Amino acid sequence: MPKKRPRIGLLIDFFYDDYQLKIWSGVMKAAKEFDCNLYCFSGGAVDCPQENSVQKNNTYDLVLPSQLDGVIIMSAVIGNYVPFKRFKQFYEPFKALPNVSISMEIKDSPSILIDNKKGMSDMVSHLVEEHDFRRIAFIQGPADNPEAQARYAGYLDGLKMHNISPDPEFVAPGTFFSSSSEKTIELLFDQRKIQCDAVMMSNDWTAIGVLHALLKRGIRVPEDIALTGFDNIRQGRFIKPQLTTVHQPFTTLGREAVTMLVDQLNGKDCPNKRILPTHLRIRNSCGCYQESKYYFSNPVQYKKSKQTADFLSPVNKTLIKKIKHKIEVYFVATTSINILENWINQLVKSLFEALVKSDDQLFLKSVENTVTNVEPENIDIFGWCHILAILFNELLPFLNEQKDIIKLLNLRTKAVEALWKIEHKIEAEYIIKADRLFREISWIGQDLIASVDMGALKQAFLRALPGQGIERFYITEFTRQSNDLRFSRFIEAVERNKSRTDLLEKEEIATASIVPCCFKGTTKNECLIIMPLFVQTEKLGFLIMEYSGLEGPIYENLAIQVSSALKSVKLVEKLSQQAEHLSASNKEKELLIKEVHHRVKNNLQVINSLLNLQSRQYEQKDMAQHFKALQNRIKSMSIIHEHLYKSKDLTKLNLKHYLRELADSLKISHSMDSVVFINVDSEDIYIPLEKAIPLGLVVNELVSNSLKHAFPRKQASESAEISVVCRHLKHKMVYLCVQDNGIGFPQKFNTRETESLGMQIVYTIIEKQLDGTIELIQNPGPCFKMNIPLLG
DSSP states (O other): OOSSOOEEEEEESOSSOHHHHHHHHHHHHHHHHTTOEEEEEEOOSTTOOSTTGGGGGGGGGGOOTTTOSEEEEOHHHHTTTSOHHHHHHHHGGGGGSOEEEESSOOTTSOEEEEOHHHHHHHHHHHHHHHHOOOOEEEEOOOTTOHHHHHHHHHHHHHHHHTTOOOOGGGEEOOOSSGGGHHHHHIIIIIISOOOOSEEEESSHHHHHHHHHHHHHTTOOTTTTOEEEOSBOOTHHHHSSSOOBEEEOOHHHHHHHHHHHHHHHHTTOOOOSEEEEOOEEEOOTTTTOOGGGGGOOOSOOOOOOSSOHHHHHHHHHHHHHHHHHHHHHHHHTTTSOHHHHHHHHHHHHHHHHHHHHHTOHHHHHHHHHHHHHTSOGGGOOHHHHHHHHHHHHHHHGGGOOSHHHHHHHHHHHHHHHHHHHHHHHHHHHHHHHHHHHHHHHHHHHHHHHHTOOSHHHHHHHHHHHHHHTTOOEEEEEEEOSSTTOOSEEEEEEEEETTEEOHHHHTOSOEEGGGHHHHHOOOOSSOOEEEEEEEEETTEEEEEEEEEOOSOOHHHHHHHHHHHHHHHHHHHHHHHHHHHHHHOTTOHHHHHHHHHHHHHHHHHHHHHHHHHHHHHHTTOOOHHHHHHHHHHHHHHHHHHHHHHHHHHOSOSSEEEHHHHHHHHHHHHHHHTTOTTTOEEEEEEOOOEEEHHHHHHHHHHHHHHHHHHHHHTOOSOSOOTTOEEEEEEEEETTTEEEEEEEEOSSOOOTTOOTTTOOOHHHHHHHIIIIIISOOEEEEEESSSEEEEEEEESOO
16 A cells, blocks of 8 residues: 555446445445545536536546546446447546446456346346246346346346247337336337236336336236346335345445555556356345245154254254355355354354243344344345245254244244344334435525525535535635636635635636645545536536535535525626626616526526425335425425516515415415415515515415314315414514414424424524514414514
8 A cells, every 4th residue: 555545536427326325335435444535526427318417527527647546437327328439438538547447347447347147147047937937028228338238138148048039029128217117118018018927127226117107007016017127226125015136236346446446556466357246136026925935845753852952053053054155145245254154153053042942032132133233225134034944944854842843933933023123124214314314405405595695605505514514615616707617716615614715715726626625634534525516507616525424315415505506696696796887777787686586486496396306216105295395495485586576676575475376386285275275364565585585484384384284184174274464563573473273283292392394494484583583372273473573
């Protein structure tokens, strides 16, 4: 290892995809192990055809051979949309550095690959040998993608191995995205009208999309058609039925890529290509059910000559040998051999002790400890069920006493129940983590969007990013007009709550030197994430953050929020500059201000669309509700800008008209048009923009809460009413009251201490942001009375 800490660059598409996140995790762990600095460049896929995604590609311009010691490239995802020849052109400049390609073989460059071909061939064998399926359809991945080509070749090999002639009608073109699934199923089942036993997919995302497309047609999985995927992403474990798939050793891919790169840096021989094995993960979607794994295959013969305890000891070694291979198949890619042997020894030992001492808890505790010692992303409950089935099946014939056989049968049932409790716990933790993620995004977005100038936006940055544990971050913007992106400046640079004045004082620097400016000679290894800032087709700059342990999607969403807020502020600044030169023309000034409100409204709609796309990845009902609540908050702000865009007076807003439109919007969002009557009784009260946005959020939260909870029996009723009253008071105060005649809050329910994000928003805005007061009265439904000063 060189004395100087190596600087490794990682080129990644984005941080939403489970495939990339797991590889990234493996790279980070290995970089820390080898004491390397890691710089992650999120630049999207090369020439990505999806709307505006190609704007991310300029991030790769920051990867400079003169500033890094080596580079790792996630070639399979970055080159997903282009022919191999085009991707080689993209890759060529990085060959000036020691480099490693992940999941795509590059000539004259070390590559870490997986055995795509055998993985798919093994899946065909499972469908034929275990289920006797012979009419097997296949949906391909991108035509120019080497991994997709290898998986299709594996499908053909599997058919040939079992003397099945391939039928072109059973093969359909596809992508690696679920959005293409509906058209593919339409081609196979509606146009070609094939009759098949199973459908094999080139990856898990398209398999999940195909599952939904089949269910829409009334085709059940696996009862009518079996379905399989490839990758083993966590979303495949949480759908129903759980997805049978081919496991990729994601974290090992990342770890081995770093190992190969470090070997190059140390002058060691590095293989030009390394191929990692894949393994099947058998679950429900192919027709396998966990119960079938637990049947005992050996007949029981009672032997009265010995007590059970007399011969368990010599059986110990036999059992360890029997199950060693199976446990290695499932976990050797993520766990050391020594740890695997310890797991096996502990399981067998605790099972024997449970039989001898009649203490089930010994074994059940051992099962729980062993399974939960695996990283959550690598836990496979079906695999553990299979391993335990082998353990019980091998032990049963050696038992001599009927009481011991009954004891073993009972213990088997308890062990299976324990395993599925662990699976349900993992799923619950996943939902809780997703819930926390979207709460955090909600708070950040609200704070950033409310900023109307650069000073306020910088303060919002200082709240938002350190609030997520990101104590080191840099925000830059391009300083030249048009397509000249060669020069930039730092608009914020913070390290451990201190500003980097040396960077902020520079009026302009070469864009290529941004990342070197952020390098630090720290005493420990560092990990920086470099994200592009852009809105639609306009490139704004870059956001560079220190990795702080957050989920990958949070970093992506931070970049989106910062981009939208920066764009809005830049528009306001541009307006102010132009207004100075056009002060003589009020008409032109008004048009510019209206344009600002129009564009802010459009930016909010863009964020709403992004949240809508993200929400489709989660099927849980509570996740959908969280997304709807967040979108309603954004909609409440968008309505304000729409009103100002149409208004003749651009300095203030008529609260009466705004509240009525907001109420109509909430009824539509909650599908309550004919169930609840929302009565808005307001005077013509004109309030400035900085008061209108927070007041709109308060009304949005209180009315949404009533719509969701006040009337649990959703049936038409004249008595179901929500009232919003707004009045002028003396001393430039506004009285706002929101109440309903519903069931009211439960007894002893404290709205100030609840974990409800909505209630937290209401009290924070009224009391801290607007310097107002709020009082809650139950009459019998809740009545929130608020007094807010118009001047703050």
